[in-house]
Amino acid sequence: MPDSLDAKISAAKAALDAQVRAIVAWHFDPATGCPFWLDYAREKLDWDPRDAVGGFEDLKKFPLFEDEWLRGGPVRRWVPKGLADKPVYVFETGGTTGTPKSRISINDFRDDYSEFSKTLADEYFPPGADWLQFGPTGPRRLRLAVEHLAQVRGGICFSIDLDPRWVVKLLKRGDVQEAERYRQHCIDQAVTILEAHPNIRCLFATPKLLEGLCDRVSLKKYGITGVFCGGTEMTPEFHRMAREELLEGAYFAATYGNTLMGLACHKPFDPADNYAIIYYPPQPRAVLEVCDADDLNRPVPYGATGRTVLTTLTREFFMPRFPERDMCEREAPIDLYPWDGVRNVRPFQDKKTGPVTVGVY
Amino acid sequence: MIHVPLLRWGTPHFSLDKDEVVHFDTGEPIAEVSRALPGVVRRDMRKARRAREALREIPCGELVKMAQNAARLFMSETLPVGESAQTPADFVRQQSATTGLPEHMCRKNMEKISFVLVQIEHILDSLTRGLDLDILTAGYGTDGAGRLLSYQAQTDVLGMVLPSNSPGVHTLWMPVIPMQIGIVLKPGPQEPWTPYRMAQAMFQSGVPKEAISFYPGGADVGAVVLESCGLTMLFGSQATVDAHAGNPKVQVHGPGYSKILIGDDRVDDWRDYLDLMETSVLLNSGRSCINCSAIWVSRHGREIAEALAERLARVRPLAPEDPEAPLAAFTVPGVAEAVSAAIDRDLESPGAEDCTAGKRSGSRAISREHCSYLLPTVIYCQSPEHPIAKKEFMFPFVNVVECPQDEMPANIGPTLVGTGITQDPVFRRTLLDCPSIDRLNLGPVPTTQLDWLQPHEGNIVEYLYHARAFQSVAAA
Numbered sequence: 001m002p003d004s005l006d007a008k009i010s011a012a013k014a015a016l017d018a019q020v021r022a023i024v025a026w027h028f029d030p031a032t033g034c035p036f037w038l039d040y041a042r043e044k045l046d047w048d049p050r051d052a053v054g055g056f057e058d059l060k061k062f063p064l065f066e067d068e069w070l071r072g073g074p075v076r077r078w079v080p081k082g083l084a085d086k087p088v089y090v091f092e093t094g095g096t097t098g099t100p101k102s103r104i105s106i107n108d109f110r111d112d113y114s115e116f117s118k119t120l121a122d123e124y125f126p127p128g129a130d131w132l133q134f135g136p137t138g139p140r141r142l143r144l145a146v147e148h149l150a151q152v153r154g155g156i157c158f159s160i161d162l163d164p165r166w167v168v169k170l171l172k173r174g175d176v177q178e179a180e181r182y183r184q185h186c187i188d189q190a191v192t193i194l195e196a197h198p199n200i201r202c203l204f205a206t207p208k209l210l211e212g213l214c215d216r217v218s219l220k221k222y223g224i225t226g227v228f229c230g231g232t233e234m235t236p237e238f239h240r241m242a243r244e245e246l247l248e249g250a251y252f253a254a255t256y257g258n259t260l261m262g263l264a265c266h267k268p269f270d271p272a273d274n275y276a277i278i279y280y281p282p283q284p285r286a287v288l289e290v291c292d293a294d295d296l297n298r299p300v301p302y303g304a305t306g307r308t309v310l311t312t313l314t315r316e317f318f319m320p321r322f323p324e325r326d327m328c329e330r331e332a333p334i335d336l337y338p339w340d341g342v343r344n345v346r347p348f349q350d351k352k353t354g355p356v357t358v359g360v361y
Numbered sequence: 362m363i364h365v366p367l368l369r370w371g372t373p374h375f376s377l378d379k380d381e382v383v384h385f386d387t388g389e390p391i392a393e394v395s396r397a398l399p400g401v402v403r404r405d406m407r408k409a410r411r412a413r414e415a416l417r418e419i420p421c422g423e424l425v426k427m428a429q430n431a432a433r434l435f436m437s438e439t440l441p442v443g444e445s446a447q448t449p450a451d452f453v454r455q456q457s458a459t460t461g462l463p464e465h466m467c468r469k470n471m472e473k474i475s476f477v478l479v480q481i482e483h484i485l486d487s488l489t490r491g492l493d494l495d496i497l498t499a500g501y502g503t504d505g506a507g508r509l510l511s512y513q514a515q516t517d518v519l520g521m522v523l524p525s526n527s528p529g530v531h532t533l534w535m536p537v538i539p540m541q542i543g544i545v546l547k548p549g550p551q552e553p554w555t556p557y558r559m560a561q562a563m564f565q566s567g568v569p570k571e572a573i574s575f576y577p578g579g580a581d582v583g584a585v586v587l588e589s590c591g592l593t594m595l596f597g598s599q600a601t602v603d604a605h606a607g608n609p610k611v612q613v614h615g616p617g618y619s620k621i622l623i624g625d626d627r628v629d630d631w632r633d634y635l636d637l638m639e640t641s642v643l644l645n646s647g648r649s650c651i652n653c654s655a656i657w658v659s660r661h662g663r664e665i666a667e668a669l670a671e672r673l674a675r676v677r678p679l680a681p682e683d684p685e686a687p688l689a690a691f692t693v694p695g696v697a698e699a700v701s702a703a704i705d706r707d708l709e710s711p712g713a714e715d716c717t718a719g720k721r722s723g724s725r726a727i728s729r730e731h732c733s734y735l736l737p738t739v740i741y742c743q744s745p746e747h748p749i750a751k752k753e754f755m756f757p758f759v760n761v762v763e764c765p766q767d768e769m770p771a772n773i774g775p776t777l778v779g780t781g782i783t784q785d786p787v788f789r790r791t792l793l794d795c796p797s798i799d800r801l802n803l804g805p806v807p808t809t810q811l812d813w814l815q816p817h818e819g820n821i822v823e824y825l826y827h828a829r830a831f832q833s834v835a836a837a
Contacts, residue, residue: 180588208400211398215400237376238378240377245404246400
């Protein structure tokens with residue numbers, strides 16, 4: 001690796017360690033921390049994280065974060081005392097059956113998308129242009145986040161109505177035709193908005209909905225110049241189809257985000273990557289490790305496949321080492337993002353897991 | 362490694378999304394198979410009309426000759442598979458490796474498909490009752506007796522959502538191209554080999570490339586084929602059949618529940634038919650919908666079950682290259698064990714008994730590192746009401762069910778092939794009239810012995826073309 005990249009990697013690591021210390025100090029300080037972590041330290045730990053955690057590696061002293069901790073209430077146990085006077089949002093993930101996971105948010109989603117906005121070229125995502133948010137709505141972060149992105153760039157965001165949980169239910173009971181009717185209902189809404197609002201130049205869409213929309217209309221005809229695509233798994237073949245067959249010259253920004261992490265940034269398109277979807281997490285606010293599925297303390301080598309372990313480090317939310325239900329290849333740092341990235345994220349599957357039901361979006 | 366691409370109207374497309382298929386016994390990688398995106402299928406289907414237009418530029422008679430030549434190429438020539446070359450021997454090895462079928466069964470299925478193509482002229486003549494195929498091209502015409510006839514194609518392309526269990530099912534789509542209808546193939550996950558090789562054989566024989574598409578992939582790809590094609594033949598389980606019941610766009614082929622029914626006039630001579638029973642149960646490792654899964658008799662049920670079990674309990678798995686290998690492997694982990702457990706659960710209800718269990722040592726399911734086998738199983742059922750009496754599984758499995766002869770028609774349920782062994786004119790009439798039976802054999806004909814000149818689960822000509830009223834008067 002060139003020296004300059006090495007230096008950037010070292011600087012990023014130092015910044016991450018500093019972030020870890022600051023966030024641990026905040027969340028475990030009785031004056032500023034959230035009830036969940038303060039109770040946890042008092043009841044489960046015989047050491048003080050503020051003393052014992054000096055950097056990212058020390059987060060392994062905590063047990064793996066359990067997603068059950070995010071299901072059910074009281075959700076206020078996650079609100080840090082230091083932010084108690086701020087307006088609080090709650091975003092959900094999952095929830096087709098049973099209690100969904102909840103994450104509180106105050107301003108994190110805006111920070112993520114403000115940062116992401118800096119990666120979008122004005123040529124394709126013109127300032128002042130309006131946006132269409134063509135993805136899931138309801139208690140999800142995505143709708144508000146894309147709306148914020150549009151606003152940051154001086155635009156107004158239009159949105160459709162989409163309940164993905166209903167579609168997953170339809171598919172699980174084998175009602176493929178009804179699910180398809182619902183998909184068409186979503187596309188109808190998008191087409192109606194595009195026809196009625198000619199200032200829309202920018203589109204957020206999930207892969208399946210983007211494909212469905214392009215099957216119905218020409219994005220070029222409606223003046224779409226930039227497409228920000230994410231929200232679900234995207235394969236290299238979809239990436240190729242989008243560029244070669246769907247977009248008619250519009251810019252394609254493939255992105256990966258989730259309620260617990262925030263928004264990752266995509267590696268700029270490079271033909272040498274053969275359409276792989278490569279993301280870098282918003283470090284130091286979040287870190288993605290790619291680990292051996294049988295030993296989540298052991299990162300796999302660069303290029304090898306492993307399970308993603310997510311750490312979120314903001315004043316609003318501290319989540320050390322949560323094993324996600326995703327797998328991918330570990331990607332080496334690059335000049336633009338001098339920390340580990342992920343390649344071709346997809347649902348985690350092994351012999352023990354069943355098939356994954358993927359919904360309309 | 363071999364990479365089996367998609368065929369987008371004949372043009373190979375090497376997807377960046379691939380599935381690896383491995384040898385069922387060794388786990389060794391055999392090939393990578395491109396995985397289609399549902400969106401690709403949807404976009405390609407916009408050009409479906411071109412498939413029929415290209416085929417209509419070629420007279421049916423020419424297409425028949427091309428199909429016959431394709432049979433020869435399929436059987437004996439080296440053909441492309443992606444950027445690799447595939448000899449007939451490679452084909453057999455690869456198909457065996459991924460499906461678990463012994464190689465000699467793969468060869469037999471290859472011969473069966475080739476035979477159908479060679480005979481396609483006679484088959485079409487039979488299925489159309491001698492119709493001049495140019496009438497299909499023109500849409501109307503007069504027959505030999507001067508009657509005005511008109512036929513309207515119901516689709517530009519026929520979708521085929523195919524299974525992996527037995528390559529014999531590919532015989533069903535062989536008449537489609539000569540009838541000037543395009544074909545969209547979604548192969549079973551373990552069996553991309555036959556449709557891909559047949560498509561190549563047809564292209565080399567002159568069939569236009571834009572007439573055939575091939576889309577390996579997941580269930581979502583099958584769903585899009587169903588949604589995008591005017592008509593589709595779909596293969597699946599009873600649940601699949603039930604899910605699509607009443608959908609006129611979809612012709613579903615599920616379990617066959619094929620049966621042998623022995624009349625009271627012949628049942629005392631049951632020993633004469635043991636060879637026929639054994640063949641009907643065991644051929645092709647019991648994987649076909651035409652394999653017999655039940656033998657219905659009014660008496661001697663236990664004796665028949667015991668005698669058949671005596672023969673079938675000797676059957677053991679052999680290496681796939683062994684020309685005597687009688688059993689196919691289950692290649693999906695856990696399936697054989699789950700099937701065996703389901704059978705045992707059913708047998709907990711009194712009134713049925715596994716007659717093979719006491720005649721061999723060890724379990725019905727044999728688990729190996731990468732695959733499993735199920736050994737042939739003969740169940741004696743005291744009555745049709747027992748929960749297992751109407752079950753069918755994808756291995757040599759048969760119920761011998763006792764039921765009074767006059768109650769059989771009302772109780773047998775759906776029956777793809779029914780072999781009625783009887784000389785009793787009343788029972789023969791009853792079987793002829795029984796709406797549950799599709800293909801009827803009267804006399805000692807194995808259920809697995811098909812007459813290819815006869816329709817199978819409906820006449821494909823009538824599925825693809827509707828006879829309609831037509832008048833044409835020249836303008837004054």
